[in-house]
Each structure stands twice: as structure tokens, then as C-alpha cells.
Amino acid sequence: MARSRTIEWEDPRVSAAAVGRGSGLDFLRDVLAGRLPAPPISATLGFTLEEVEAGRAVFAMEPGEEHYNPIGSVHGGVYATLLDSAAGCAVQSVLPAGTGYTSLDLTLKFLRPITVDTGKVRAVGTVLHQGRRTALAQAELFDTADRLLAHATSSCMLFPVPAA
Template sequence: MITDAAPFPLDRPTTFTGIGLSITGDNEIAVSQPVGPRYLDHRGQTTIGSVGVLTDVSVGAAVAVARLHATGERPQSVMSQITASTAHPFPVTGAVSGRGRSVYFDDTTGLAEATLFDDDGNPVMHLTGRSIVVGRAPSDALRAPDVTHAAATGTEPGPCADPGVLAELGGLEIVAGIAAETVPRGPLAELLGLTLTAVEHGTVQGEIVPLAWMANPIASVHGGVLMSMAEIVSGLAAQTLTGVGGRYRLLQISADYLRSPAAPGPAVQIKSEVTRAGRRLASIETVICGADGTVYVRARANAQLFPGV
């Protein structure tokens, strides 16, 4: 049985977000991530995007552990698909932790699942993920020592929006305000560097320039960071459907990873569009692509709506 995490040096995004990982069995890992002011959205809430890197690590590392135990090898792999489903609301402070378990692997792919909990033991998210072995070798220059935990950088997290102001605005006005920089975009959006470029009822477009801390060991944007990008813009598209005093919550998001943008690298565009909207539920499709039209990620989300006035 593997009993320590020495074969699994933490990469840049994992270190930057403060994730802890330990190997607890031949096909199982324990993970945790602190949550708090640095990872909140504009409403002051923790979301799937706040723990996006953790979604990738929880399932991807579990398969890597199982493969290493069974074969003695650890080929470089990346996530090809992740589905995240929420349960209890995420905590605003404290930590999210849980266990990831490998369900199956072969020479080219792997399947894993994980359930994450708050500090009181309430389940907050269930994950399933499929990984794929790639031919690219990792770069020692992209290992974690080049970055530190975001909380140790000495920079203050960006502000959340004033709840009193949000209570007086419709959802479309709020998201348009974020685009116009009259409403704070929130700490998580600031951490990612999200800029909104177009806002309509049911559609939101944004742009992010991948930074060095977002890189996995093969110099691509980490799958968990891409999850955060897709989730935050999907949520804003859902918010455009709500009236004054309305709320939204993403219940589930599933991301398919098609190509990998470089990190650091040129800007990527994120477009989220509501494809179906009822009174209580909405379906949203999101695409992350390059300036040349190369599609990196396709995601589908379901949002619960509390429409308001």
C-alpha cells in the first residue's frame, strides 16, 4: 500500500489554492482546501468555482494513485471530463475536504469519484471525473516551488458587492454593472482576472489571460482552473434571468476538456448562454475558446432560480 504523497509533488494551482493531499489507500486519497474571502464570488458566496482546482485534484490524483500502486508507473495524465453536483451550500469560511476514489483505469483512461464535505460533515459536492494519459512529459520548471499559497502573497482579496446594493438591482443590472465596473466582480473573478466583455439577458461573455500560477506540469491551464472559469461565467448568465431580490445557484456543471490553452498564454474567451429557462431551473452551455476559434472546453450547467420581483 502507498502510504505517503511523495510520488505526487503538488503542482502550481494546487499549491496556490492551498490544497492538501494525502494517500489513504491503494486507490484512495484525502484532500482538503481552505475557503474564505479570497475565493468568494461577487455575492460573497463560495461556489463550485471557488474550489475548481480541488474538483480536478480529487478525482485525477485518485486514479494516479491506483495506477502507481498496480503498475509502478505514473504516466502524465489530464482530465478529459469532470461533473460536479452540489448538495448542501458551501461554507463561506473553514475548509472543504473529502476523499477521492479510483473506480477504474486502464493504459489510457481512468474513472474516479469523490465526495466533499464542510467542517460539520455535511456533503457539499459529489464529483465524477475521467482522465486520459497524454504523451507530453512534465516540466520540472513548472513544479510548485515557484508559487506560494495565494493567502501568503500579502495581497488583499478583492471586494464583494454590497448586499444592500445587490438587493435593489435586477440580475441583469448586476451583471451589467460588473462589466461596467460599477459593481465589484468579487475576489474569485479578480483572482482569475475575469473581465466581462458582453452582457445580455441569458448570455454573458468574458475574457481571462492565463497566468503562471494556473499552469499544470505540462504548461497548460490546469483543468480545475478551467472549471472555475466556466462555472463563474455560467453563474453570471443564470443571474441575468433573475429579478430584483432574485437569487441563483448552480446545481451541477459538467465540463468536457477538448484542448488545453497555454499557461501563461494569450487570452481565452468564455461565453455562457442560457439554452432553456423555466421558472425554477435553467440550462446553460459554456464554451471556452481561443482568439482563433479553437475550442478548449465545452460545459453544461443546471441552475436553480429564485427569480425575485
């Protein structure tokens, strides 16, 4: 039986234009509070930013069938997107005004399968090291029983953001 899902998002240029105007933490707090729109990927996959503080970002998602691969579990790309988002936003949360970042790499270890029966999952990203040009972060994906489902590390490049 066919299933469908409707997805809506806001103009991503609004948030993109705000990057670097204030600190990374202020930017993420504005997204969390709804003063800036969330990125379209969060609507596509159905995840949300739930917490942010300096050096830490938490995303959550309720897995659904729309996240499945052909073997009946959540596709690894969904894990990777959540973990990349958590690690990257953890880095963003420590950046001063006028600084942006981009992921250079993501190394991921899958530890347990996720299905619709898993329930809500949380990706917790933390900064391990911040230098002048790069930052290193990790992210862990947990189920509601706090079992580790996956782990990732990410290197991010830091760069000046031109004033608007």
C-alpha cells in the same frame, strides 16, 4: 527561480448586498461598469467580465504560469471556474429583481490544452432554458482563433432573495 504575484480585491459584501435589488442584468451591468466590485475570485485568477446581455455573459482571461498544474498546462479547475462563471452569469442576466441563483451542477468536457502560449481565452455563457425553479445554461471556452477549448453545461436553482 521563485515568482510572485500580488492580488487585491474589494469587499465582496458590497456586491452580495446588491443581489436581487434590481434585475440580474442590471446587477451584472453594474459590475461590468465598475459601479459594483467584481468578485474576489476574478482577481485571484485574473479574469474579467467583458460582455453581458440578456441570456449571455462573456468572461476573458490571459493564462499565466500561476494557472498551471504540475504537467505544464492550465489546471482544469481554472477552465471550470471560467465556464461556471459564464454559465451562471448568463442565467443571472435573465433573472428579475428579487431572484437569485446557485449552480446545482457543472458538467465539463476538456477539448484542448491551454498554456501561456494560447493567449487570451474567452468563456461565453448562454441560457438554454429558464423555468420557474431551475435554469439550464451552457458555456464554451475559446482561444483567439475561436477554437473550442472546452464546453460545459450547468443547471442552476432559482430562488427568491429576501429584501434587505
